[in-house]
Amino acid sequence: MYYNSTRNSDVKVTSAEAITQGISSEGGLFVPESIPQLSLEDVKAIGEMKYADRAAFVFSKYLTDFTDAEIHYCTDNAYSTKNFETESIAEIAHLFSGTYMLELWHGPTCAFKDMALQILPYFLTTSAKKIKLDKKIVILVATSGDTGKAALEGFKDVEGTSILVFYPEDGVSPMQKRQMKTQEGENVGVCAIKGNFDDCQNGVKAIFTDNDVKAQLDANGKMFSSANSINWGRLVPQIVYYVSSYADLVKDGEIELGEKINIVVPTGNFGNILAAYYAKHMGIPVNKLICASNINNVLTDFINTGVYDRNRKFYATVSPSMDILISSNLERLLYIMTDRNDAVIRDWFGKLSSEGKYEVSDEIKAKLKEEFCAGFCDDEDTKKTIHSVYEKYSYTCDTHTAVAVKVYNDYKDATGDTTKTIIASTASPYKFSAAVLEAVQGCKSDIDEYDMVDKLAELSKIPVPSALADLKNKPERFNDTIEKADQKDYVLKKLGV
Ligand SMILES: *Cc1c(COP(=O)(O)O)cnc(C)c1O
Numbered sequence: 001m002y003y004n005s006t007r008n009s010d011v012k013v014t015s016a017e018a019i020t021q022g023i024s025s026e027g028g029l030f031v032p033e034s035i036p037q038l039s040l041e042d043v044k045a046i047g048e049m050k051y052a053d054r055a056a057f058v059f060s061k062y063l064t065d066f067t068d069a070e071i072h073y074c075t076d077n078a079y080s081t082k083n084f085e086t087e088s089i090a091e092i093a094h095l096f097s098g099t100y101m102l103e104l105w106h107g108p109t110c111a112f113k114d115m116a117l118q119i120l121p122y123f124l125t126t127s128a129k130k131i132k133l134d135k136k137i138v139i140l141v142a143t144s145g146d147t148g149k150a151a152l153e154g155f156k157d158v159e160g161t162s163i164l165v166f167y168p169e170d171g172v173s174p175m176q177k178r179q180m181k182t183q184e185g186e187n188v189g190v191c192a193i194k195g196n197f198d199d200c201q202n203g204v205k206a207i208f209t210d211n212d213v214k215a216q217l218d219a220n221g222k223m224f225s226s227a228n229s230i231n232w233g234r235l236v237p238q239i240v241y242y243v244s245s246y247a248d249l250v251k252d253g254e255i256e257l258g259e260k261i262n263i264v265v266p267t268g269n270f271g272n273i274l275a276a277y278y279a280k281h282m283g284i285p286v287n288k289l290i291c292a293s294n295i296n297n298v299l300t301d302f303i304n305t306g307v308y309d310r311n312r313k314f315y316a317t318v319s320p321s322m323d324i325l326i327s328s329n330l331e332r333l334l335y336i337m338t339d340r341n342d343a344v345i346r347d348w349f350g351k352l353s354s355e356g357k358y359e360v361s362d363e364i365k366a367k368l369k370e371e372f373c374a375g376f377c378d379d380e381d382t383k384k385t386i387h388s389v390y391e392k393y394s395y396t397c398d399t400h401t402a403v404a405v406k407v408y409n410d411y412k413d414a415t416g417d418t419t420k421t422i423i424a425s426t427a428s429p430y431k432f433s434a435a436v437l438e439a440v441q442g443c444k445s446d447i448d449e450y451d452m453v454d455k456l457a458e459l460s461k462i463p464v465p466s467a468l469a470d471l472k473n474k475p476e477r478f479n480d481t482i483e484k485a486d487q488k489d490y491v492l493k494k495l496g497v
Helices: 015-021 040-047 051-062 068-078 113-117 120-130 146-155 174-181 197-208 211-219 232-251 271-282 298-305 330-337 342-355 362-371 379-393 399-415 429-441 449-460 484-495
Strands: 003-005 008-013 030-032 091-096 099-103 136-142 161-168 188-194 222-225 261-266 286-293 307-309 357-359 372-376 421-425 481-483
Touching (some): 003 015, 015 030, 030 232, 030 330, 040 051, 040 232, 091 379, 099 232, 113 232, 120 146, 120 161, 120 222, 136 146, 146 161, 146 188, 161 174, 161 197, 161 484, 188 197, 197 484, 211 484, 232 261, 261 399, 271 286, 271 330, 286 298, 330 342, 362 372, 372 399, 399 421, 399 429, 429 449, 481 484
Parallel strands (some): 136 161, 136 222, 161 188, 188 481, 261 286, 261 421, 286 372
Antiparallel strands (some): 003 008, 003 030, 091 099, 307 357
């Protein structure tokens, strides 16, 4: 299997090259040259495996330059009860008859990004070795909260890597700040910036592309790499849990082998739902892919009209991980749907960066409608949904998951479709305790975040994930705060180059 770039189909690299490069040099994203197939027999066999082996089975179709031993080295290290609180890794909860919650948040940071960021460090170090890049990998991350912590947990003490995370001093929640300040591991660093998220991000980008810095790292046997969400190494692990959950439903007798299901995904960057699209086209029987957005509903409009327009107001919502106006992974979908027409992709995404807007052809509009349904939900409906799911089913869901539940309910009301349905549940309710508690109780509380966690535990009867329960007692290790102008010097000093 080789990988092409969405902006130049002549680019042809192995998966190890795609993963170490992250993004193609002309700005395109790496896409496998074809979608490998799974038979229903394969799916049945997958149901008998443990999660790490399910993942290895799927990866063996995409990472054909990896040996079996290399793939298992990655999956065994990433997907074990050392890192996840449940044996099944991707747990299925029954909401009501025929509707299943795919809980992707039993990893170390209690959000679905762990599913990919637990394995990415192993993909990266294995890839670098394979292509004889005999260098230590340095990861720089700018974070508005969740990605930084998930990356820290993923790279912590992984041999041959180190990681430095920057966050805006006043731009993350008290809980998120504490999660990062107390991070364990010998190869990690965390630093606050006096500025906002964009300042952190711009600083990191400038350092990444600084040739002097690159040369200094090179002379010291080090290289930069990115844990960014457009890396193929973050997308491919997400395909696994859709395959895995379908196999589980068959195994548990909930569906027949071959029966179609719907999949609902709360998304912003279009990553998680693109993974579901891949699973479908690998052979998982899927009826509709339902794309759920919050009030930043650029994707809803796109799927319904074929016009992508980011020129709109940006809203900060109670589902902040979906507050996104540029959905990077859409580029991969459109590349596949245009039969890999790199010229068209260059045109549309060129317009996106110059005018903030593009419109796809009628043929693509029809294809989008055939595969996807889309809807959105505002904060008020998000909270109402958390409340009613709690009352009706004694199930507590987080704000992002609630967006998906609401959009799915609207879809069912509008279509009468009774196909069995998987809803991707992307975060533990504890991760967004303030909003979830307010929704469950029907009013705001003015207690601190730790007390909110305790209160929520009392109401939801879900055990507090140990990663959050321990937080109160952990010592703070990282208290550096710097001016944004000093970011580069800070990196060089920390790396000792
Ligand atoms: C990142 C995130 C999302 C959105 O994921 P996409 O990559 O945009 O599909 C949804 N929910 C939570 C909790 C997240 O952290």
